[in-house]
Amino acid sequence: MAVHVVQGVLTIALVFPFCGKARHLALRQRWSRRLLAILGIRLQAEGTPVAPGCLLVANHISWVDIFVINALAPSAFVSKAEVRAWPVAGWLAAKSDTVFLRRGSRGHAKIVNAEIAALLGAGRNVAVFPEGTTTDGSQVLHFHAALLQPAIAAGRPVQPLALSYHTPDGVRSRAPAYDGDVSFGECFSAIVGERALIARLQAAEPVATDPHTTDRRELAQRTREHVATLNAAELPAPAAAQPATCHTSPSSSRSAVSLPPHTQPESSAISPLSR
Numbered sequence: 695m696a697v698h699v700v701q702g703v704l705t706i707a708l709v710f711p712f713c714g715k716a717r718h719l720a721l722r723q724r725w726s727r728r729l730l731a732i733l734g735i736r737l738q739a740e741g742t743p744v745a746p747g748c749l750l751v752a753n754h755i756s757w758v759d760i761f762v763i764n765a766l767a768p769s770a771f772v773s774k775a776e777v778r779a780w781p782v783a784g785w786l787a788a789k790s791d792t793v794f795l796r797r798g799s800r801g802h803a804k805i806v807n808a809e810i811a812a813l814l815g816a817g818r819n820v821a822v823f824p825e826g827t828t829t830d831g832s833q834v835l836h837f838h839a840a841l842l843q844p845a846i847a848a849g850r851p852v853q854p855l856a857l858s859y860h861t862p863d864g865v866r867s868r869a870p871a872y873d874g875d876v877s878f879g880e881c882f883s884a885i886v887g888e889r890a891l892i893a894r895l896q897a898a899e900p901v902a903t904d905p906h907t908t909d910r911r912e913l914a915q916r917t918r919e920h921v922a923t924l925n926a927a928e929l930p931a932p933a934a935a936q937p938a939t940c941h942t943s944p945s946s947s948r949s950a951v952s953l954p955p956h957t958q959p960e961s962s963a964i965s966p967l968s969r
Contacts (some may be wrong), residue, residue, distance in 0.1 A: 695730055698725075702808075703782065706789045713854035715818075719768040722790060726764035733758070734890050735859075739766050741778070741897040741924070745853060747817040748900050751917050752855035753925060755831045756870035756881065759857055762893045769819035772810065785909035788951065791897035793820070803840070812846035818959040824914060830860055834922040840904075846908045851900035854917045856924035860892045864929040896924040940951055 702725050710718055730737060735758065744750065744767035752759065763769055772789035778784045778794050783906045788794075791813070795806050810820050824837035834856075859870045869884040869891065885891065899922040903913065 698729060698732055699782075701725075702786065706786060707714075710789060717945050717965050722764055723766075723768045726761040726768070729761050730758075730765055730893065733885055734888065735762075735893050736890065737762060737765050737893050739895045739897070742817065742857075742899050744897055745851060745900050746819060747814050748819055748851045748853040749842065749854055750819055750853050751812060751824050751842065751846075751921070752821065752857055753831070753834045754825050754828045754917070755857055756828065756872045757835065757878070758859075758870050758885070758893070759823070760821075760907060762857060762895055763855065764900065769821040770810075770813050772806070772820065772822045774884065784815060791818075798808065807844040807847060811848035811850075814845060814848045814850040815959040820936060822919070828871070828873040829870050830873055831925070832849050834925055837885050837914040837918040839910040842913050844916070846903045846910055846913065847905055849903060849905050851902050852917055853900040853926070854898040854914060854920035856894075856896040856898075856921045858894045858925060858929075859894075860894060861888065862890050862892060866929075892929070895929070898924060906955050 705721060705725070709721065713721075725736070750763065750767070750769060760771060770793060771787075772793045772795055773787060775794045775796040777787055779794070780787075793806055793809050793813075795803065813820050822841045824839075824841045825835040826838050826841075827835070831837060842852060859867045861867050867886050867888060870881065870893075872878070872881045900914065901917060901920075931951065
């Protein structure tokens with residue numbers, strides 16, 4: 695794990711300055727997949743392929759959520775401004791397109807909204823956790839509507855994602871939960887203490903927005919209901935693993951992607967949303 699983090703730091707410092715955004719995203723995706731493999735987590739993605747240029751809204755369980763999303767669809771994340779000052783992690787987050795939000799500042803919120811809208815307009819995915827905190831995954835809390843405003847202002851779709859963690863026999867696992875008084879060390883130990891874990895990511899159809907007609911509170915409620923409904927669905931009975939590829943562009947067909955723990959990867963992204 696330590697070697698993998700150092701590789702990520704070196705990649706950002708020595709490789710990122712000499713390649714374009716598309717390569718950055720590919721490196722971040724591969725690094726995130728490798729991180730999941732090191733932790734013994736297999737990604738199981740279901741539902742509609744993640745569409746480019748969408749604001750991705752997901753329930754929030756763990757610090758691992760960021761890497762689960764990046765392993766499927768590398769995205770910029772929105773984080774509290776304090777993260778920027780964290781040693782190493784803050785620098786890595788900044789270099790991974792994290793948008794830092796100073797809570798309680800309306801003026802700064804306008805600046806952040808413009809940054810997010812620009813990323814979405816450029817066809818990039820931006821991910822937010824509208825609950826604003828972590829849970830153990832058994833429920834989906836109220837979504838803060840203000841976090842969805844940039845997508846509405848830019849007229850970009852909002853795509854709901856439901857995250858859950860399971861043991862290989864389909865039972866929900868609390869091991870990755872980074873909630874309450876759980877420390878990072880305790881959470882990390884619980885994850886590596888499991889024989890294996892499945893990170894299940896279910897994507898709903900993107901919800902279109904219109905700057906003139908979309909009400910952000912209604913949008914927040916609608917997307918929360920999508921996430922809650924998907925989150926309540928039981929994990930299908932275990933089946934033999936089949937080779938698959940990730941689809942990160944829109945499609946009308948449903949998809950199921952299973953990435954085993956040892957899918958090769960590489961480089962960089964340590965990011966945001968802590969409790």
